[in-house]
Amino acid sequence: xxxxxxxSEALNIQEGxxxxxxxxxxxxxxxxxxxxxxxxxxxxxxLLLIRENEKEKRKERLKVTFDTTLKQSLFHITASQPxxxxxxxxxxxxxxxxxxxxxxxxxxx
Amino acid sequence: xxxxxxxxxxLVMGMTNKKSLKCEQHLGHNAMYWYKQSAKKPLELMFVYxxxxxxxxxxxxxxxxxxxxxxxxxxxxxHTLQPEDSALYLxxxxxxxxxxxxxxFGPGTRLTVL
Numbered sequence: 001x002x003x004x005x006x007x008s009e010a011l012n013i014q015e016g017x018x019x020x021x022x023x024x025x026x027x028x029x030x031x032x033x034x035x036x037x038x039x040x041x042x043x044x045x046x047l048l049l050i051r052e053n054e055k056e057k058r059k060e061r062l063k064v065t066f067d068t069t070l071k072q073s074l075f076h077i078t079a080s081q082p083x084x085x086x087x088x089x090x091x092x093x094x095x096x097x098x099x100x101x102x103x104x105x106x107x108x109x
Numbered sequence: 110x111x112x113x114x115x116x117x118x119x120l121v122m123g124m125t126n127k128k129s130l131k132c133e134q135h136l137g138h139n140a141m142y143w144y145k146q147s148a149k150k151p152l153e154l155m156f157v158y159x160x161x162x163x164x165x166x167x168x169x170x171x172x173x174x175x176x177x178x179x180x181x182x183x184x185x186x187x188h189t190l191q192p193e194d195s196a197l198y199l200x201x202x203x204x205x206x207x208x209x210x211x212x213x214f215g216p217g218t219r220l221t222v223l
Contacts, residue, residue: 004151032209043199043214044152045111089152093209099152 002028004092004100012106013080021075021103023090030092033066033073038087038102047088048075080107112136113215115200121221122190130185130218132200138213140206141183143175146197146217158183159206190222 003026013019023033032051036044050057050066050073057064063076077084087102113134122128134141143155157165158177172194174186183200197217203210 009149042216043111043113043201045214046211049209049211091152096154101149101151 002026002030002092002094002096002098004090004098006088006090006100006103008103009101010104010106012108015080015082015107015109017080019077019080019084019105019107021088021090021105023073023075023092023100025071025073025092028092028094028098029068029071030094030098032093033064034091034093034097035062035064035073035075036089036091038089044089077105080105082107082109111213111215113200113202113213115198115215115218117218118216119219119221121223122187123223124190124192126190127186127188129187130198130200130220132183132185132215134181134183134200134202134213134215136202136213138202138204139180140203140210141177141180142201142203142212143183143185144199144201144214146199147195152199155185157206164206187220190220192222195220195222 005024034049035047038044048064050064061078065074085107087104089102090100116131141158145153155169156175161177176184199217200215201212203212
């Protein structure tokens, strides 16, 4: 069955560094990948969508890549801040959207 | 806020109770969704409604019964639930049901079944 794997349950990073989160997909080829941010007690908030024919997409301090050879998307937050601390969800879409379990990012001041 | 509200935010119920979760969207969207989010598990899509018609039901037990009286409101009626149904229930809406349409999520209802 379609699967999205975010292997790191948690990631701690020093303020100012670049945080890199990984999303791998198996058993299918999503036409696009989405990244969401979820804060405690809140629903996910959409951040970025990248299509399979796009290598890279940027939005302010965020950058997402889509590597169809490695079957992987990387999500980068540059110049990370404590306010970036949250759980980040990856989702892959092909006829339906499949979510990963998320990576909890903690940015340490 | 995202324009999607959910009530109640927290709910504790016994296995024999009947309760309902409510979702309202103020975005003029045509599609609404129910998701279940359990600890350390991916978001699970439960139901999809498009223009008040159910278009997807992902093998959800009949103890969960959705209702969509209009495109702004969505309910999830609960009865004779099991402890393993305890989870965060999220409502979302989008312009359409194309999987490329960005979904806007509500804050969720944290459900505990005793």
